Amino acid sequence: MTKKTLLIIAIISMFGFSCSKYVDTPLPQDQLVSELVFTDDKTATAAVTGVYSNMNSFNYQFANVLMSYLSAMQADDLYYFSAFANYDVFRNNNLLPSSQYVSVYWSSLYNYIYQANSCIAGLTDANGLTPSVKDQLLGESYFQRAFFYFYLVNMFGDVPLVTNTNYVENNVKPRDPQELVYANIISDLKEAKSLMGDDYPSSSKFRPNKAAATALLARVYLYTKQWSLSEAEATEVLNNSRYTLMNDLNGVFLGGSAEAIWQLQSINYGGGRNTWEGNVTVPSTPTGNSLFRLDTITLIPSFQPDDLRLINWTGYRKSATTGASHYFPYKYKVRFDAVNPVTEHSMVMRFAEQFLIRAEARIQQEKLAEGTSDLDAIRIRAAIGALPPSLTKDELLLEVEKQRRLELFAEWGHRWFDLKRTQRADAILKGRPEKADWQVSDTLYPIPLDARSTNPNLTQNLGYQ
Numbered sequence: 001m002t003k004k005t006l007l008i009i010a011i012i013s014m015f016g017f018s019c020s021k022y023v024d025t026p027l028p029q030d031q032l033v034s035e036l037v038f039t040d041d042k043t044a045t046a047a048v049t050g051v052y053s054n055m056n057s058f059n060y061q062f063a064n065v066l067m068s069y070l071s072a073m074q075a076d077d078l079y080y081f082s083a084f085a086n087y088d089v090f091r092n093n094n095l096l097p098s099s100q101y102v103s104v105y106w107s108s109l110y111n112y113i114y115q116a117n118s119c120i121a122g123l124t125d126a127n128g129l130t131p132s133v134k135d136q137l138l139g140e141s142y143f144q145r146a147f148f149y150f151y152l153v154n155m156f157g158d159v160p161l162v163t164n165t166n167y168v169e170n171n172v173k174p175r176d177p178q179e180l181v182y183a184n185i186i187s188d189l190k191e192a193k194s195l196m197g198d199d200y201p202s203s204s205k206f207r208p209n210k211a212a213a214t215a216l217l218a219r220v221y222l223y224t225k226q227w228s229l230s231e232a233e234a235t236e237v238l239n240n241s242r243y244t245l246m247n248d249l250n251g252v253f254l255g256g257s258a259e260a261i262w263q264l265q266s267i268n269y270g271g272g273r274n275t276w277e278g279n280v281t282v283p284s285t286p287t288g289n290s291l292f293r294l295d296t297i298t299l300i301p302s303f304q305p306d307d308l309r310l311i312n313w314t315g316y317r318k319s320a321t322t323g324a325s326h327y328f329p330y331k332y333k334v335r336f337d338a339v340n341p342v343t344e345h346s347m348v349m350r351f352a353e354q355f356l357i358r359a360e361a362r363i364q365q366e367k368l369a370e371g372t373s374d375l376d377a378i379r380i381r382a383a384i385g386a387l388p389p390s391l392t393k394d395e396l397l398l399e400v401e402k403q404r405r406l407e408l409f410a411e412w413g414h415r416w417f418d419l420k421r422t423q424r425a426d427a428i429l430k431g432r433p434e435k436a437d438w439q440v441s442d443t444l445y446p447i448p449l450d451a452r453s454t455n456p457n458l459t460q461n462l463g464y465q
Contacts, residue, residue, distance in 0.1 A: 038126035041133045048119050048137045049207060051112055051144060056264040056276070056346055062108045063264060064276040064346055066101055067151065069292055071413035074442075076428060077299050078329070078410055081291050093435050093442040097449040097464055105155060106448045109148045110162070116145040117165050132197075139195030143213050146188035150220060153181045154417050157444045157461060174457040175447075182224050189217040198242075205256060206265040206345070211240055215261050215349050218357050223421050227361040234358035237261070243351040245381050249312040252352075253331050255345040264346040271336050274344040277410075278332030282315070289317050290328035294409070297432070300327055302406060308383045309406055329410040352378060352407055353414075360400045363393055371396055378403050419443075439463060 038044045055063035072078035073091040080087040086100050095102055119141040123134060145163075152159045158175040161184055192213040201207045218233035237243070244258045252259050255266075266274050273279050281292045294300060294314060303310035315330035332344050359374035369389070375396070376386040387399065401418060408414035419425040420443045430438050441463030452458045 038122040039128050041130050044123065044126065044129055044137055045133065047122065048140050048144075051115055052206060052264060053267055054112070057267045059268075059276045059280070062105055062151070063348075065280055066104065068277060068410050068412055069280075070101060071416040072410050075415040075419055075425075076295050076297070076432065077405070077415050078295060079293055079434070081289070081293050081326070091434055093429070093438055095442070095446055095464075097446040097452070097460070099446070099448075102445050103448040103450055105445070106152075106451055109152050112148045113145055113152075113162060114165060116141045116148070117163060120145070121165060135195040136197060136201055139192040139210075139213070140208060142188040142195070143192040143208050143216070146185045146192065146213075146220075147216060149181055149185050149188075150216065151413070153178050153185075154223075154413070154420070155445045156447060160455075160458070172455055172457050175459060182220065185220055186217065186224075189213050189220065193217070198240075204265065205260050205263050208262045211237055211242065212262045212349055215354055218354060218361075222357050222361055223417075225364075227364045230361040231358050231365070234354045234361065237351070237354045238358065245352060245355075245377065247381065249308050249381075250333070252350070253333075253347050254343055257350075259351040260347060261349040261351060264348055266342045266345050269342060272334075272338035272340075273336060274334040274342050275332045275346045277329070277346060278334045278344060279336070281329045282333065282335035283317065283328070284335060287317070287320070289319075289326065290315065292328055292410075294327040294329060296327065299405065299409065302402060304384050306383060307406070308381075313409075331410070348412065352381075356400060356404050356407065359403075360397070363396045363400065366393065368393060368396060371400075375399055375403060378407055382406070 038047065055061065060066055069078055070087065070090045073080065073087065074093060079091055089095050089099050090101070120138065123129075123138045123141065126134060129137075149159075149161075158177055159181060160170070160173040161176040161181050162170045162173065163184065164170070192208075193210055196208070196210040196213060198210050200209050214233050215237050218230050218237065221227075221230035221233060243261065246252050246257060246259050251257055255263065268276075281290055283290050300310070300314070313329070313331045315328045316325065317328070318325040331347075334344050337343075355374045355377050359371045359378075361371075362368075362374065363371035368391070372387050372389065372391065380386060387396075391399065401422065401424070404418055405415050419428055425443050426438075426440050429435050432438070441461065444461045444463075446464035447458050447460050452460065
């Protein structure tokens with residue numbers, strides 16, 4: 001069997017990892033599973049872009065409801081109204097190595113990484129592709145690997161750094177230090193930047209471009225406390241005329257919005273569904289309730305009453321019989337719309353985050369006035385006015401924390417990761433009624449039981465032994 005044939009089989013196997021309940025569901029049309037080879041532009045593109053369909057084809061996967069909502073429960077932004085053990089362990093920070101969704105995170109991310117590694121290997125050896133297409137696809141593959149490792153390392157800490165498709169070697173690989181994983185993330189993003197173009201490969205923003213790699217690199221530098229580098233990368237994005245803060249907040253999460261840097265295309269349109277996020281949070285009737293509800297202990301009171309984000313990005317329900325009320329995420333407005341074409345697509349990365357990244361990076365460098373200006377851009381867009389010029393560095397950093405929470409709630413784990421990386425989780429979460437058993441070690445997930453059962457070299461995180 002040739003090396004090329006083995007590679008094709010390896011990539012094809014990637015498309016069978018979804019939950020068993022979906023095994024009979026046809027794959028999206030842009031996945032040419034039987035033709036995943038790197039001999040021409042069409043099939044090479046299918047090999048690389050198939051991951052985006054996988055990320056968003058089915059509900060309650062890493063890339064839609066799970067990453068945005070379960071992590072928000074772990075922090076202090078969201079809760080699930082109905083008792084459900086698989087969600088309660090996240091809200092209560094009582095995860096176990098056997099917890100279902102911990103395993104889903106680990107397995108799905110490593111499957112995506114395996115696909116990226118397969119594509120990098122295949123594309124590197126490919127000779128029959130248009131050079132510009134090959135560069136873009138290689139850049140996307142490096143970006144994908146960096147993106148998935150960013151989430152792995154922030155959830156699990158030290159993780160095996162896998163950069164090839166050698167199953168024998170990788171199945172017994174021990175965990176690598178976070179610093180090494182971050183170094184590889186940065187290297188991959190630099191490579192992605194050098195290969196991808198400024199323009200999107202299609203008319204939509206469903207595939208990442210150079211700006212997406214730059215935006216993620218700005219975030220990674222922020223997380224690794226490389227302030228000046230973070231500022232420089234964020235500035236590159238903020239100076240890009242393709243993007244702008246939108247005054248109409250109801251347009252931010254629409255397909256192709258001026259604030260979108262990368263979105264996932266809506267795939268499963270059944271019954272008029274747009275995004276999975278909207279499908280599970282928007283009540284089914286004008287008087288119905290939402291199962292996913294926003295925290296009213298600290299999140300909702302943190303908004304000023306006239307904050308446009310409170311007005312436009314949260315929904316409100318009050319029971320006519322009991323008087324009980326609740327708020328829910330309303331960034332996505334469509335639950336079902338069987339009449340109109342799809343208008344909303346899942347936002348992965350957006351322009352506003354770059355102001356918040358640069359603000360923090362500048363403040364950490366004692367550039368208080370410049371950092372204040374970036375915060376003001378977000379505040380003024382929300383109609384809550386500019387900050388006074390006399391705030392100290394510590395006060396401004398608390399304002400960064402606050403504005404990141406109000407701007408990015410229920411998006412991609414931002415609040416949870418912010419509390420962890422700034423070492424504020426203990427101060428913020430300890431003592432909350434739903435987190436009675438909170439301990440600092442809860443900031444990392446346990447290494448899944450099934451992963452350790454197949455790889456005896458995987459050690460367990462503190463607190464889960």
